[in-house]
Amino acid sequence: MTVTVYIPAPFRRLTGNRSYVEGHGQTVAELLDELKTRYPALGDMLQNEAGELPAHIHVYVNNQEIHSLQGEATPLKDGDEVAVIPAIAGGQDLTPDQMLRYSRQIMIPQVGSAGQRKLLDAKVLIVGAGGLGSPAAVYLAAAGVGTLGIVDNDELDLSNLQRQILHHTPDVGRPKVESAQETIALYNPDVRVIPHRVRLTSANAMEIIAQYDMVVGAVDNFVTRYLLNDACYLAGKPYIDGGVFLFEGQATVFVPGRGCYRCLFPAPPPADLVPSPSQVGLLGALPGVIGVIEAFEVLKLILGLGESLSGRLLIFDALTMEFRQVRTRRDPRCPLCGDAPTIHEIGDYEASPSSSLAGHD
Amino acid sequence: MSVIVRIPTALRKITADQDRIPADGGDLSECIASLDASYPGLKERLCDESGEIRRFVNIYVNGEDVRFLQGLATPLKNGAEVSIVPAVAGGGGQATELEA
Numbered sequence: 392m393t394v395t396v397y398i399p400a401p402f403r404r405l406t407g408n409r410s411y412v413e414g415h416g417q418t419v420a421e422l423l424d425e426l427k428t429r430y431p432a433l434g435d436m437l438q439n440e441a442g443e444l445p446a447h448i449h450v451y452v453n454n455q456e457i458h459s460l461q462g463e464a465t466p467l468k469d470g471d472e473v474a475v476i477p478a479i480a481g482g483q484d485l486t487p488d489q490m491l492r493y494s495r496q497i498m499i500p501q502v503g504s505a506g507q508r509k510l511l512d513a514k515v516l517i518v519g520a521g522g523l524g525s526p527a528a529v530y531l532a533a534a535g536v537g538t539l540g541i542v543d544n545d546e547l548d549l550s551n552l553q554r555q556i557l558h559h560t561p562d563v564g565r566p567k568v569e570s571a572q573e574t575i576a577l578y579n580p581d582v583r584v585i586p587h588r589v590r591l592t593s594a595n596a597m598e599i600i601a602q603y604d605m606v607v608g609a610v611d612n613f614v615t616r617y618l619l620n621d622a623c624y625l626a627g628k629p630y631i632d633g634g635v636f637l638f639e640g641q642a643t644v645f646v647p648g649r650g651c652y653r654c655l656f657p658a659p660p661p662a663d664l665v666p667s668p669s670q671v672g673l674l675g676a677l678p679g680v681i682g683v684i685e686a687f688e689v690l691k692l693i694l695g696l697g698e699s700l701s702g703r704l705l706i707f708d709a710l711t712m713e714f715r716q717v718r719t720r721r722d723p724r725c726p727l728c729g730d731a732p733t734i735h736e737i738g739d740y741e742a743s744p745s746s747s748l749a750g751h752d
Numbered sequence: 753m754s755v756i757v758r759i760p761t762a763l764r765k766i767t768a769d770q771d772r773i774p775a776d777g778g779d780l781s782e783c784i785a786s787l788d789a790s791y792p793g794l795k796e797r798l799c800d801e802s803g804e805i806r807r808f809v810n811i812y813v814n815g816e817d818v819r820f821l822q823g824l825a826t827p828l829k830n831g832a833e834v835s836i837v838p839a840v841a842g843g844g845g846q847a848t849e850l851e852a
Contacts (some may be wrong), residue, residue, distance in 0.1 A: 395778070613841045636840035639761040656839040658807035706837060708761065711771055717812040717835060720820055 392417060392467045397474040398433075399494060405433040405656040408562045410498060420463040422473060437475065443530065449476045449487040456487060466638045474609045485511075489581065493535055494671065506694045507535060512582065514538040516603040518591055518619055520545075520567040522678030523633050523685065524609030525557035530686040532582045536693070539575065539582055540603055543567045544590040554675025560597055592739040596622040605629040605692060607685050613659035618740045620645065620652035624727055624736065629701075631688050633681040637673055640681035640707040643719060644688050650721035655704065677709055684686055753778055753828045757787060758835040766791050780811065781824040783809070783834060798836065799824075806837040 396414040398406045406412050412430070416422035423444065426432030439445045440506070444478055450457045457465045476490045485493070489511075496502050513536050517524045520543040531539060547555070547562045547570060562570035568586035575584050591610075600606055600622050608619050608630060616632075623630035623645065630645040632652060645651050647711040657693075684705065691697050703716045705734055726733045757773045767773055773790070777783030788795035800806050803824075811818050812835040828834070831852045 634840040637761045656808050660808045717815045
């Protein structure tokens with residue numbers, strides 16, 4: 392029988408840096424013997440002094456650990472996928488299931504098991520379980536971000552399903568935080584979802600945000616956008632922002648002290664001139680692109696990878712399929728994060744005319 | 753000076769669906785006047801009654817926000833790229849008043 396053997400990152404130097412090698416045998420035991428012959432250094436890892444498979448090496452056939460099958464006598468069929476996964480020493484172990492589930496990202500040298508641990512320990516708040524929040528939540532959950540808070544006060548409408556991929560047809564009429572929680576549990580049971588079935592307001596924003604490491608803005612209105620911006624700055628949390636309109640999307644990251652949404656856009660458009668979301672069409676793939684970019688920025692911040700979008704506004708034009716960027720800066724005159732700030736706590740955004748969103752003492 | 757102006761989706765109804773338009777002007781205000789002559793109505797989308805750039809619209813010259821340069825008096829060099837970028841909100845899609 393010819394099978395494919397997945398080699399995890401820690402063993403790859405023993406197989407000429409190959410993540411997959413071909414192997415042969417009627418059973419797992421025969422396969423292991425054959426691998427020992429072809430890759431003696433790997434073979435040393437796959438047997439102890441008694442010539443047996445060491446307890447910390449887990450062997451999987453088609454994602455099933457062999458002890459739940461027939462052990463080393465487990466028969467192999469042509470085309471089976473076999474994985475040999477070492478457990479990592481230490482109290483903060485990833486389980487064998489986690490090593491396998493996240494193997495495609497653990498094998499990235501800049502991620503590794505340590506990075507995976509960071510992801511599992513991270514707490515990310517997603518404000519809005521709609522067109523942007525859905526793809527962001529799905530990818531963060533799949534990557535194993537351990538705690539995801541979801542803020543949304545709405546119930547699912549049939550017209551949401553065209554873009555809001557956290558929810559499914561039978562969920563129409565249900566609170567979105569409930570269907571979001573169920574969907575995420577199906578993607579990845581490692582993730583603890585904290586549903587916040589509220590509208591974010593100045594009364595609850597600080598308390599909710601305080602529980603998380605960073606915040607993904609996936610909101611459909613400017614009032615919540617400015618509120619979130621202010622709350623994140625005041626709480627000292629990175630704020631990952633995204634927005635879409637028709638065929639165009641924007642994404643950026645605000646790290647406290649390095650500029651905020653008010654530095655970028657000092658005031659929102661007057662409220663009476665902003666049509667309601669239901670009046671503006673869009674194809675669901677647009678918030679899909681922007682929400683996934685927001686998710687990637689979160690992963691980069693957690694893992695300390697690359698250059699975040701902090702200091703840059705990314706602009707995506709779906710019609711020309713172009714990404715451009717412009718610089719963003721901290722504005723010394725900003726009422727929130729400038730040199731002489733006038734905003735020291737979050738104010739009453741709802742009751743104010745939109746112009747007063749620009750400042751509150 | 754001849755420059756290229758990048759038009760956001762929200763303004764393309766005014767510009768006959770063009771996403772980039774050549775324009776002239778020694779500084780940004782001249783450039784906007786030249787645009788408005790070819791595409792009437794564009795200026796009032798970008799500037800308020802007092803002639804200042806609206807606070808929810810950003811204009812960038814070669815990627816730099818003109819509010820951090822010289823505003824409407826920002827000089828333009830030949831070949832400069834001028835980008836108009838409105839604030840957009842919308843997890844599901846929400847327009848600004850910029851929509852034509």
